[in-house]
Amino acid sequence: MTCAVAYAAIAVLPLGFALRDAVVVRRLRRDGIRAEGAVVDNLRVDDADGYAWRPGRAYRSVSGMP
Structure with a gap:
């Protein structure tokens, strides 16, 4: 059971990085680099x-x- 929780946590980590990257790219496209x-x-x-x-x-x- 604890192994499954650890694997789930590891699987969610790249999703968090992808979400952060998407937010940064959206802000750069909207505001540009100043x-x-x-x-x-x-x-x-x-x-x-x-x-x-x-x-x-x-x-x-x-x-x-x-």
């Missing part, structure tokens, strides 16, 4: 139609350095 940054320059990007200006961004690293 990172704070600053526009530091305008970059000229050349293509077949001419050129366009794109913002050059700087992001903070884990250590807090830009």
Whole structure:
């Protein structure tokens, strides 16, 4: 009897991990990944139609350095 309970507990454990993973993936799809940054320059990007200006961004690293 105790062996069956242990096996049931072990079988439920991956279900818990799968549920947590599903919640995290749903939140990422809904909210996206956010990172704070600053526009530091305008970059000229050349293509077949001419050129366009794109913002050059700087992001903070884990250590807090830009």
